[in-house]
Amino acid sequence: MVAEPAQRFDDAQWADVLAAMIDGFDVLLLGPGVHGVRAGTARRLSARLQQRGAVMFTVAGVGGAPGPFGADLRFVATDTAWQGLGEGHGVARGRRVSVQLDGRRVPRARRAELWLPTADGAVEAVSFTVAPLPVPLPAPLSVPLSVPLSATG
Amino acid sequence: MRSSSVTRTPVPRLGVLWCPHWPVVVASASSAQSASEPVVVLHANQVVAHSAAAGAEGVAVGQRRRDAQARCPSVRVEQHDPASDARAFEQVVRAVGAMVPRVEVTEPGMLTFMSRGPSRYFGGDAAMAATVARVATEAVTTTAGLSLAGVGGFGVGVADGRFAAGIAARRAARRAQPVVIEPGQQATATFLAPLPVRLLSVVAGVSPEFVHLLNRLGLHHLGSLAALPEADVLARFGPQGAFAHRLAGGGDDRLPGTHDPPAGMQVQRVFEQPVHHSDALVFVARQLAEELVGGLAAEGRVCTRLVVAADTEHGEHSERLWYRSSGLGAAAMVERVRWQLDAWAQHGSITAGVVLLRLDPVELRSDDGVQLGLWGGRTQADEWAVRAVARLVAVAGEQLVLVPAAQGGRQPHDAYTWVPAVTADLLEPAERLAVADRPWPGRLPSPSPSVVHHPARPIDVFDITGAPVTVTGRGAVSAPPYAVQLSSSSAGSSGHGSSGHGSSGHGALEPVESWAGPWPVEERWWDTARHRRMARFQVLTRSGRLLLLTLERGRWWLTAEYC
Numbered sequence: 090m091v092a093e094p095a096q097r098f099d100d101a102q103w104a105d106v107l108a109a110m111i112d113g114f115d116v117l118l119l120g121p122g123v124h125g126v127r128a129g130t131a132r133r134l135s136a137r138l139q140q141r142g143a144v145m146f147t148v149a150g151v152g153g154a155p156g157p158f159g160a161d162l163r164f165v166a167t168d169t170a171w172q173g174l175g176e177g178h179g180v181a182r183g184r185r186v187s188v189q190l191d192g193r194r195v196p197r198a199r200r201a202e203l204w205l206p207t208a209d210g211a212v213e214a215v216s217f218t219v220a221p222l223p224v225p226l227p228a229p230l231s232v233p234l235s236v237p238l239s240a241t242g
Numbered sequence: 243m244r245s246s247s248v249t250r251t252p253v254p255r256l257g258v259l260w261c262p263h264w265p266v267v268v269a270s271a272s273s274a275q276s277a278s279e280p281v282v283v284l285h286a287n288q289v290v291a292h293s294a295a296a297g298a299e300g301v302a303v304g305q306r307r308r309d310a311q312a313r314c315p316s317v318r319v320e321q322h323d324p325a326s327d328a329r330a331f332e333q334v335v336r337a338v339g340a341m342v343p344r345v346e347v348t349e350p351g352m353l354t355f356m357s358r359g360p361s362r363y364f365g366g367d368a369a370m371a372a373t374v375a376r377v378a379t380e381a382v383t384t385t386a387g388l389s390l391a392g393v394g395g396f397g398v399g400v401a402d403g404r405f406a407a408g409i410a411a412r413r414a415a416r417r418a419q420p421v422v423i424e425p426g427q428q429a430t431a432t433f434l435a436p437l438p439v440r441l442l443s444v445v446a447g448v449s450p451e452f453v454h455l456l457n458r459l460g461l462h463h464l465g466s467l468a469a470l471p472e473a474d475v476l477a478r479f480g481p482q483g484a485f486a487h488r489l490a491g492g493g494d495d496r497l498p499g500t501h502d503p504p505a506g507m508q509v510q511r512v513f514e515q516p517v518h519h520s521d522a523l524v525f526v527a528r529q530l531a532e533e534l535v536g537g538l539a540a541e542g543r544v545c546t547r548l549v550v551a552a553d554t555e556h557g558e559h560s561e562r563l564w565y566r567s568s569g570l571g572a573a574a575m576v577e578r579v580r581w582q583l584d585a586w587a588q589h590g591s592i593t594a595g596v597v598l599l600r601l602d603p604v605e606l607r608s609d610d611g612v613q614l615g616l617w618g619g620r621t622q623a624d625e626w627a628v629r630a631v632a633r634l635v636a637v638a639g640e641q642l643v644l645v646p647a648a649q650g651g652r653q654p655h656d657a658y659t660w661v662p663a664v665t666a667d668l669l670e671p672a673e674r675l676a677v678a679d680r681p682w683p684g685r686l687p688s689p690s691p692s693v694v695h696h697p698a699r700p701i702d703v704f705d706i707t708g709a710p711v712t713v714t715g716r717g718a719v720s721a722p723p724y725a726v727q728l729s730s731s732s733a734g735s736s737g738h739g740s741s742g743h744g745s746s747g748h749g750a751l752e753p754v755e756s757w758a759g760p761w762p763v764e765e766r767w768w769d770t771a772r773h774r775r776m777a778r779f780q781v782l783t784r785s786g787r788l789l790l791l792t793l794e795r796g797r798w799w800l801t802a803e804y805c
Binding site: 102105106109112113114126169170171174175176177178179180181183184194206207210223 | 506617626627630633634637638681687688689690719722756757758759780782786788804
């Protein structure tokens with residue numbers, strides 16, 4: 090269920106809309122438009138988010154900027170590799186992605202190899218490590234979460 | 243069988259006015275087409291109504307869009323819009339309501355009313371039915387300016403009980419003259435006996451599986467079901483069987499456990515300040531409906547007939563009786579309040595703000611329906627989500643709060659469409675989101691792309707010599723794609739194309755790592771105006787972007803991205 094603003098919301102509208110969504114839903118996926126929310130508003134909404142126990146996903150901005158909602162967790166996808174496509178034959182069957190999870194709630198960065206998506210549109214783990222990594226991060230990509238919409242099988 | 247109905251209240255004599263394909267009448271209003279044009283109205287990719295011309299070609303209710311188009315290639319397809327159906331039907335409700343008391347709107351296109359009083363006044367059932375049909379047709383053609391020519395007009399049936407009257411109205415619509423069944427259970431049973439058992443599910447809402455079972459057991463006609471002993475039917479099929487048996491025998495067709503509530507169940511809100519905005523009224527209606535449904539649910543009951551009444555400051559009054567055999571939930575009540583208020587406001591008989599809104603349940607039955615699930619099914623969280631959607635609508639406006647609905651199609655942007663959340667049943671999303679159980683031919687293979695560009699963005703594809711890649715009419719690629727270049731200008735810009743790569747105003751040139759295609763698609767080859775022929779490619783660039791490209795009429799388009 091998605092609310093999609095056609096014209097830009099101003100800050101007060103963003104606050105109202107997000108507050109209503111936080112009250113009603115447990116998981117929120119937000120597009121890049123939320124980067125227009127002011128920091129004070131974002132703090133109030135974050136407090137409400139914690140109180141309700143909801144989870145919010147935002148997409149990182151240009152250069153990996155976390156946006157007004159400082160994220161607790163950060164997913165960075167690296168080493169993406171699509172499988173199944175050849176030179177004029179085949180079809181994309183899935184993508185192997187190495188996802189790294191870090192952030193202020195995670196003492197040590199974790200890394201997992203995922204199929205994102207698999208051939209039928211799901212997400213599946215290939216391997217999973219909790220490694221004390223040296224963290225030479227490449228430029229963070231946007232959080233590539235498949236919205237359930239696209240997972241139609 | 244006859245003895246069983248002695249203790250029950252007599253079966254009410256009802257008149258039913260029915261326009262079989264009402265959505266088509268409303269959908270045809272928007273475009274000035276001739277009445278003989280085939281039209282279908284779709285909801286969730288299934289035909290809900292069709293015009294007579296489409297019916298003659300073999301289109302039937304319940305077919306998928308594809309099947310309907312296969313039978314009748316020239317058919318015009320319209321999307322179902324219950325709210326505008328209800329608004330347009332208001333004229334008929336008013337006209338008929340002026341003649342008979344307590345008109346009950348079963349659904350847009352169908353009215354039910356008690357026929358005893360009006361029959362006596364107009365000189366018999368047949369005369370009354372003819373008058374009602376004439377008045378309703380006049381209301382549609384002259385007042386509302388719609389044309390009934392494409393669907394065959396209104397049918398009026400008069401009989402004992404809702405089931406027989408509904409069937410009589412269907413028959414009347416087909417014959418274009420009213421059908422009156424003599425009163426008395428024997429006459430009703432005789433009328434029903436030769437009819438197929440399928441009508442139990444079509445008219446009375448008995449489950450299709452049960453009807454299928456009856457057919458497999460060799461009980462093809464209502465008469466053969468009615469001839470069985472009632473006790474045996476009850477023992478073999480349970481309460482549902484007993485209900486169907488009673489219907490087939492012309493008995494009382496109110497669901498078991500139906501009763502009229504004591505007075506004083508209604509909920510109402512009096513406004514100190516007259517309310518001028520229908521959104522605000524609907525918001526209040528939602529609170530009232532939740533209060534009412536909550537109170538009834540606590541006693542294990544559900545409302546099947548509801549009177550919605552509203553008064554304005556100037557004393558204007560709108561009152562409608564709504565019926566739903568499966569029971570009216572809070573969302574369904576609010577939907578009906580919205581239909582009624584919209585129609586009232588649109589037809590201009592309202593000159594002041596609303597000062598009173600009342601919901602009055604006039605028929606209840608015990609609720610065998612919904613138990614909130616512990617796992618899966620409907621939960622409290624769903625209720626919260628629905629409430630949040632209502633708030634979002636209030637904050638952001640109806641047009642911005644959308645929910646997905648399955649549509650089906652070959653292109654990525656065809657598979658799903660967005661519909662305003664206020665028009666959708668949020669608690670029962672299964673029907674809305676149901677994907678066709680069989681694969682859609684020509685559909686893209688899974689996984690689906692996650693970013694869909696609609697409209698598509700222009701892009702250029704070059705082979706190793708820098709010439710644009712083309713596909714021949716037989717589906718052969720001129721040369722393997724070597725690089726792609728996104729045009730940075732906005733979609734639909736023309737004037738560039740095969741000018742070679744590197745020209746200004748374009749994005750970066752991205753080398754191609756691997757690719758697959760072409761996958762040709764030909765849509766609507768029977769229709770010269772909307773015929774589309776295209777070839778689709780999946781292209782993986784060296785930077786790791788997987789693109790879905792479409793080649794149509796010599797132009798390359800970026801349709802979607804997998805990211």
